[in-house]
Amino acid sequence: MAKRKTGCWSRRWLGNVRAACLTSTLIAGLCSGQVLRAADFALSSSPSANTTTASLEYQETDYSVVNWSVSLTTQTIPFKKEPVAVSGKIVRGILNFGGDASNSMAFVWQRDAGKLFLDLNRNQDLTDDPAGVFSSRAAKPVNYQTFTNVHLPLNTAAGKGQVLADINFSDYGSRPNCSLAVRSFWQGKVTLQGRDWQVGIVQKIIVQNNLKQISPFENGQLLLRPWEKRSQPFNTYDGSFAAVPLSRKLFVDGHAYQLVPVASSQNGAARPALQFTEQSVTLGELKITGKFIQRLVLPGGPYLVVLDQPAGIVRIPTGSYNQPNVRLEQNGTGAFCNSGQPQAGRRIAVDDKTPAVLNVGGPLTNSVNASRHGQDLRLDYRLVGAGGETYQLANQNRSQPPEFAIYKNDKKIASGKFEFG
Amino acid sequence: MPLIAGGKLTIVASSDLGVLGSRDGSPIAYNWVLPGVAPLLLPWLIILGLLTLKPNRCAGAWLIWLPLGCVFALTLAPPPILPAGTNFFLDVIAALAVGLAAVWLLSNYLRRQNQFVTFLCVLLALAGFSVLAAVARQGWNLMAIETLQVGIVLGVAVLASAVALILGGLICRSRYRPLGLYLWLFLLLAGVWLVITVPFFLFAVMASGGNIPWSSWSGFFIPVFAVTTVNYATLLPFLILSSASPFFRERLKALLHVKPETPPVMAPLPDASLKT
Numbered sequence: 002m003a004k005r006k007t008g009c010w011s012r013r014w015l016g017n018v019r020a021a022c023l024t025s026t027l028i029a030g031l032c033s034g035q036v037l038r039a040a041d042f043a044l045s046s047s048p049s050a051n052t053t054t055a056s057l058e059y060q061e062t063d064y065s066v067v068n069w070s071v072s073l074t075t076q077t078i079p080f081k082k083e084p085v086a087v088s089g090k091i092v093r094g095i096l097n098f099g100g101d102a103s104n105s106m107a108f109v110w111q112r113d114a115g116k117l118f119l120d121l122n123r124n125q126d127l128t129d130d131p132a133g134v135f136s137s138r139a140a141k142p143v144n145y146q147t148f149t150n151v152h153l154p155l156n157t158a159a160g161k162g163q164v165l166a167d168i169n170f171s172d173y174g175s176r177p178n179c180s181l182a183v184r185s186f187w188q189g190k191v192t193l194q195g196r197d198w199q200v201g202i203v204q205k206i207i208v209q210n211n212l213k214q215i216s217p218f219e220n221g222q223l224l225l226r227p228w229e230k231r232s233q234p235f236n237t238y239d240g241s242f243a244a245v246p247l248s249r250k251l252f253v254d255g256h257a258y259q260l261v262p263v264a265s266s267q268n269g270a271a272r273p274a275l276q277f278t279e280q281s282v283t284l285g286e287l288k289i290t291g292k293f294i295q296r297l298v299l300p301g302g303p304y305l306v307v308l309d310q311p312a313g314i315v316r317i318p319t320g321s322y323n324q325p326n327v328r329l330e331q332n333g334t335g336a337f338c339n340s341g342q343p344q345a346g347r348r349i350a351v352d353d354k355t356p357a358v359l360n361v362g363g364p365l366t367n368s369v370n371a372s373r374h375g376q377d378l379r380l381d382y383r384l385v386g387a388g389g390e391t392y393q394l395a396n397q398n399r400s401q402p403p404e405f406a407i408y409k410n411d412k413k414i415a416s417g418k419f420e421f422g
Numbered sequence: 423m424p425l426i427a428g429g430k431l432t433i434v435a436s437s438d439l440g441v442l443g444s445r446d447g448s449p450i451a452y453n454w455v456l457p458g459v460a461p462l463l464l465p466w467l468i469i470l471g472l473l474t475l476k477p478n479r480c481a482g483a484w485l486i487w488l489p490l491g492c493v494f495a496l497t498l499a500p501p502p503i504l505p506a507g508t509n510f511f512l513d514v515i516a517a518l519a520v521g522l523a524a525v526w527l528l529s530n531y532l533r534r535q536n537q538f539v540t541f542l543c544v545l546l547a548l549a550g551f552s553v554l555a556a557v558a559r560q561g562w563n564l565m566a567i568e569t570l571q572v573g574i575v576l577g578v579a580v581l582a583s584a585v586a587l588i589l590g591g592l593i594c595r596s597r598y599r600p601l602g603l604y605l606w607l608f609l610l611l612a613g614v615w616l617v618i619t620v621p622f623f624l625f626a627v628m629a630s631g632g633n634i635p636w637s638s639w640s641g642f643f644i645p646v647f648a649v650t651t652v653n654y655a656t657l658l659p660f661l662i663l664s665s666a667s668p669f670f671r672e673r674l675k676a677l678l679h680v681k682p683e684t685p686p687v688m689a690p691l692p693d694a695s696l697k698t
Contacts, residue, residue, distance in 0.1 A: 367446065408449075
């Protein structure tokens with residue numbers, strides 16, 4: 002599960018007034034239903050007349066599309082063949098990329114030398130992988146080092162594949178940690194109802210050890226955006242919602258689709274594809290009151306509903322949905338609301354008789370929560386939408402934090418800036 | 423910036439939202455009730471109460487307001503060098519000053535024949551009055567994170583101050599020399615703070631295989647030195663009072679078991695007969 006943490010703005014006064022910040026944590030959770038499992042991948046396809054297939058190509062980028070934490074097992078016993086030891090601390094062990102041993106990879110991290118050796122051919126010999134030797138991007142700090150442009154070979158159900166990533170190793174305490182900034186994904190073009198879309202899969206290559214079946218696409222994210230935006234950088238946590246949870250039932254651009262990822266192999270190499278089969282569903286009306294909505298994603302319903310620049314009233318499959326994720330954009334200014342975990346009692350019910358009303362979107366309002374803490378007055382900044390939902394500016398300039406002013410009888414008696422934290 | 427105006431306040435947040443919204447947000451009404459006077463006055467009432475005790479019924483005892491006032495003035499107008507997020511230190515300093523003033527005024531009651539018992543008495547008095555002052559400053563909000571922060575640092579500061587005072591008395595027991603006592607107290611405070619905090623640092627060193635960059639060393643020792651200095655700066659006005667005021671000088675010497683200076687031995691003059 003991807004986890005994103007963001008801060009909010011607040012202000013603390015000394016003496017009689019103290020304002021601190023409530024940190025808002027936005028958790029990008031996968032939908033409780035409709036998330037594809039490895040077993041959901043079809044190994045062959047039988048397209049029908051209303052089926053469109055998008056073949057996916059492996060794509061590398063110069064930015065990270067997703068970050069994953071990697072489970073690693075350290076050991077003190079050297080591998081049977083290791084690079085020449087150097088002075089300083091040496092961390093060695095296994096990177097557990099998957100639940101089975103075939104995707105695990107031995108490594109030696111010569112921390113003080115800033116070197117990383119990967120056993121790319123997985124033969125426990127770390128001296129015969131010329132492409133597996135990496136130097137840290139920066140000499141310091143030694144506790145946190147990044148090794149860039151690492152191509153990790155992976156064995157998948159569909160054949161051999163790879164992932165481009167920057168590997169971060171950190172060692173501050175009792176055990177080292179490792180994370181990947183993944184810089185590759187699978188993408189292709191599909192035309193749905195005459196409109197071109199860039200579709201793709203952002204792989205999740207780390208699976209829990211208790212899962213037996215392994216797929217590079219398991220619990221992955223579906224990249225879905227208009228084809229003309231294909232060159233724009235994206236990632237799964239930037240609030241653009243260009244990538245949404247991979248769902249077998251998708252409603253986009255006013256049409257419902259059965260989405261089937263097809264895992265095929267070409268010369269032993271993985272060649273995934275996405276099959277879109279149009280479905281006939283009962284639609285109901287949803288009235289959206291807010292403005293400036295660039296994308297609205299409704300999870301947790303019979304279909305994963307993706308609405309781009311929705312009109313005031315839209316028709317979507319009937320059913321019950323979780324609170325939406327919303328991206329606002331106008332004249333280059335963007336903001337997003339990530340509803341996070343589903344909240345009981347706050348579901349949106351859409352039926353085919355009465356229009357449902359969804360109060361989300363702009364205009365946004367600067368707001369402040371005031372509360373007493375002992376002798377202090379605490380002020381917490383909030384950016385709220387039409388329905389009271391909380392937003393975050395997409396490109397918040399930290400040098401220009403939100404400000405506040407306090408008035409008594411129309412006379413300003415205090416003012417200041419919120420502090421981030 | 424103290425907010426001393428109570429009543430119905432209107433608070434407005436503002437930020438540039440481009441075309442997504444107005445810069446100024448909707449005014450939020452908040453009824454701000456000024457903090458009660460009692461919590462603010464409590465430290466002063468405590469000291470006033472202690473001044474009514476029989477041993478303190480003299481003009482000299484009232485000089486205790488001087489160091490206390492100095493420290494409180496410092497907390498009201500702090501130097502602009504405090505790192506962000508360390509403002510709670512001001513509450514710690516103010517509370518510790520109340521505790522020290524109480525110890526100075528109660529020293530007649532705290533002194534015992536056994537120095538360890540004296541240490542325990544000093545520790546209890548210092549902790550009790552400091553915590554009382556700290557909790558009052560926090561509006562009796564015991565569960566607040568700010569109260570917890572203050573409590574932890576205040577606990578260490580109280581322990582360090584009590585240990586330093588008693589050990590300083592032991593070292594200087596043969597002769598009362600103010601400057602020597604000042605110096606020893608600083609060194610002892612630094613030592614106690616290091617003893618308390620070094621285990622955490624050593625644990626980190628061991629966990630990292632012994633390779634700690636210089637930045638980590640300085641990142642540990644500089645804050646410890648800074649906290650020691652702040653702790654000492656809180657204690658110093660009371661030490662100066664004890665040097666300047668005969669009333670408190672005798673009390674400090676008695677509390678620390680410093681032997682009174684014996685008058686120089688007058689050697690008897692040889693029984694010489696002056697011959698003229």
